[in-house]
Amino acid sequence: MVSEFEPGAKEHSKPKNPxxxxxxxxxxxxxxxxxxxxxxxxxxxxxxxxxxxxxMLFLHELAHYLVAKRAGMKVTEFFIGFGPKIWSFRKxxxxxxxxxxxAGAYVRVIGMNNLDPVEIQDEKRTYRNAKFHQRFFLASAGxxxxxxxxxxxxxxxxxxxxxxxxxxxxxxxxxLKNGPAEQMGVEEGDKIISVNQxxxxxxxxxxxxxxxxxxxxxxxxxxxxxxAYSLKGQLGQxxxxxxxxxxxxxxxxxxRSKFPNxxxxxxxxxxxxxxxxxxxxxxxxxxxxxxxxxxxxxDFFSDVFEINAPSSEDGLSSSIGNEEGRVVxxxxxTRIGTQLTETGWPGLLLFLATINVFVGFFNLIPLLxxxxxxxxxxxxxxxxxxxxxxxxxxxxxxxxxxxAVVFILIVIGVSAIYLDIADPISL
Numbered sequence: 001m002v003s004e005f006e007p008g009a010k011e012h013s014k015p016k017n018p019x020x021x022x023x024x025x026x027x028x029x030x031x032x033x034x035x036x037x038x039x040x041x042x043x044x045x046x047x048x049x050x051x052x053x054x055x056m057l058f059l060h061e062l063a064h065y066l067v068a069k070r071a072g073m074k075v076t077e078f079f080i081g082f083g084p085k086i087w088s089f090r091k092x093x094x095x096x097x098x099x100x101x102x103a104g105a106y107v108r109v110i111g112m113n114n115l116d117p118v119e120i121q122d123e124k125r126t127y128r129n130a131k132f133h134q135r136f137f138l139a140s141a142g143x144x145x146x147x148x149x150x151x152x153x154x155x156x157x158x159x160x161x162x163x164x165x166x167x168x169x170x171x172x173x174x175x176l177k178n179g180p181a182e183q184m185g186v187e188e189g190d191k192i193i194s195v196n197q198x199x200x201x202x203x204x205x206x207x208x209x210x211x212x213x214x215x216x217x218x219x220x221x222x223x224x225x226x227x228a229y230s231l232k233g234q235l236g237q238x239x240x241x242x243x244x245x246x247x248x249x250x251x252x253x254x255x256r257s258k259f260p261n262x263x264x265x266x267x268x269x270x271x272x273x274x275x276x277x278x279x280x281x282x283x284x285x286x287x288x289x290x291x292x293x294x295x296x297x298x299d300f301f302s303d304v305f306e307i308n309a310p311s312s313e314d315g316l317s318s319s320i321g322n323e324e325g326r327v328v329x330x331x332x333x334t335r336i337g338t339q340l341t342e343t344g345w346p347g348l349l350l351f352l353a354t355i356n357v358f359v360g361f362f363n364l365i366p367l368l369x370x371x372x373x374x375x376x377x378x379x380x381x382x383x384x385x386x387x388x389x390x391x392x393x394x395x396x397x398x399x400x401x402x403x404a405v406v407f408i409l410i411v412i413g414v415s416a417i418y419l420d421i422a423d424p425i426s427l
Contacts, residue, residue, distance in 0.1 A: 179253025
């Protein structure tokens with residue numbers, strides 16, 4: 001899913017009515033029918049995710065549009081989607097509308113390169129004749145918008161819900177029937193505060209204390225309805241022979257409650273927003289680099305051609321371990337986003353923040369037709385310009401590479417869609 005501003009094409013003649021609407025009630029009905037069908041198959045959460053992604057694409061293109069208009073460039077089209085036109089209207093010199101394939105969006109600015117013919121009177125309003133800082137800012141505006149959206153979403157989650165969890169705040173959610181905990185007298189809602197007089201701070205500390213005492217007699221101190229109680233009993237043992245360990249692991253038979261999130265006050269959230277954004281940035285850049293490495297592409301296409309991998313003894317696919325960092329299509333992203341949205345609004349906002357950071361950096365890859373390719377060309381032209389004489393890059397020399405990039409992106413996109421349908425990722 002890539003949203004970018006497209007190179008301008010030869011401008012079509014204007015209709016007699018500059019504000020004419022091009023479209024019918026049928027187009028609107030089609031869009032509504034698609035949303036109803038989506039809601040029927042994925043529920044309200046799926047509709048929310050799709051509309052959020054569409055809004056993200058709109059804001060990306062709005063950034064390009066506003067910068068282009070501010071610089072005096074001529075914008076002839078502003079569309080959500082690609083392919084056949086569903087509905088549009090013209091206001092002034094720009095046509096706005098929706099197309100049938102919701103795989104992106106675009107703003108059409110005239111004169112993107114030397115291969116783009118324009119009317120003589122419009123030459124001064126082309127992208128190619130704009131100043132360097134205007135071309136650079138226009139090309140990077142979409143990614144900047146994505147980063148701003150991500151920062152706002154991260155800040156909202158930190159203040160309204162919190163991202164980090166407090167693993168010291170937990171209680172017994174469930175007690176295994178006839179397990180060691182039930183035999184000791186542990187009940188749902190109890191808070192375990194010590195094991196063998198060793199204070200229990202976090203859940204990992206508790207797990208470590210239990211795991212290291214298989215079949216041993218232990219004492220627990222619990223807090224129940226504000227009153228402390230002491231319990232004693234013997235732990236069980238899990239068989240670790242499959243992991244080639246000579247000793248077993250202690251087993252008590254309880255499930256914990258969900259860790260609460262830690263909210264951040266508005267002032268501190270500014271700093272933590274930057275930290276969370278930095279973490280997402282590092283993970284995104286590393287992930288993109290890893291995926292487009294020979295090994296990463298090899299693993300991806302191996303997954304595509306080996307969908308029917310044998311299952312392990314516990315029923316999990318043997319490829320589960322390779323799903324971390326797997327590139328997903330719009331289909332996969334919608335499914336994951338729907339699952340996260342069903343957990344509550346923080347899940348949706350964190351999902352959207354992650355998607356925005358990814359799309360922002362992906363679009364900065366310095367290859368046409370991505371935004372980063374236009375930035376690279378603008379910088380190259382700046383370097384080659386001398387003594388006030390502007391250098392213009394020959395776009396025809398870049399066409400073979402551009403076509404190759406488009407072909408690779410299409411192959412990866414189609415493969416990702418197939419993989420997300422045949423072997424979907426579930427959280």
